[in-house]
Amino acid sequence: MHRVYCVGRNYAEHAKEMGHSGREPPFFFLKPADTVVPVADGETGAIDYPPLTADLHHEVELVVAIGEGGRDIDAADAARHVWGYAIGLDMTRRDLQGEMKKQGRPWCIGKAFEQSAPIGPIHPKASTGLLTRGAITLAVNGQPRQRGDLGDLIWSVDETIAAISRAWVLQPGDLIFTGTPAGVGAVVRGDVMDAAIEGLGTLRVAVR
Numbered sequence: 001m002h003r004v005y006c007v008g009r010n011y012a013e014h015a016k017e018m019g020h021s022g023r024e025p026p027f028f029f030l031k032p033a034d035t036v037v038p039v040a041d042g043e044t045g046a047i048d049y050p051p052l053t054a055d056l057h058h059e060v061e062l063v064v065a066i067g068e069g070g071r072d073i074d075a076a077d078a079a080r081h082v083w084g085y086a087i088g089l090d091m092t093r094r095d096l097q098g099e100m101k102k103q104g105r106p107w108c109i110g111k112a113f114e115q116s117a118p119i120g121p122i123h124p125k126a127s128t129g130l131l132t133r134g135a136i137t138l139a140v141n142g143q144p145r146q147r148g149d150l151g152d153l154i155w156s157v158d159e160t161i162a163a164i165s166r167a168w169v170l171q172p173g174d175l176i177f178t179g180t181p182a183g184v185g186a187v188v189r190g191d192v193m194d195a196a197i198e199g200l201g202t203l204r205v206a207v208r
């Protein structure tokens with residue numbers, strides 16, 4: 001694994017619930033690679049409830065793993081840079097992120113904390129094919145919370161790869177969290193999250 005890139009507000013309904021509308025240019029933040037918590041198929045992963053927050057949010061996302069790096073990649077050529085896909089959770093200390101936004105300060109404290117990026121196994125593109133549509137959902141303790149479709153990404157995976165590669169040099173082992181659909185909300189200790197993406201199975205993570 002190299003870097004973890006994340007796309008902000010990449011589904012219209014989620015942008016709306018965060019108080020924004022319209023197609024803004026894509027924007028990015030990063031999480032340190034050691035925030036990733038790998039969770040095997042069929043296993044219940046676990047993350048510790050982080051400090052300093054009273055509003056830890058789940059964000060289910062399609063994660064793209066880069067196989068071939070590059071810079072200034074054309075969107076039309078981006079698919080060949082994809083090695084595979086995983087289900088990921090962009091866990092967020094929403095109260096801290098909100099405070100930083102209000103003050104015009106960096107989001108790091110809201111996004112880039114220990115265990116903030118649980119992900120399931122990476123499925124090779126060779127077996128899944130290109131993922132451009134399909135349901136993406138999250139339930140907490142069996143109750144549906146988030147629901148969207150990969151086809152509703154504002155900036156497609158190809159466009160996202162192109163945009164990131166204009167700003168940074170993509171490397172094999174980079175992961176891209178592509179954004180979350182509407183329905184984000186809080187979890188507390190003892191909750192169990194089931195994140196699912198059509199074609200990638202289910203990622204189960206408990207908060208302890």
Ligand code: MN
Nearest residue numbers: 059090179180
């Ligand atoms: Mn996110």
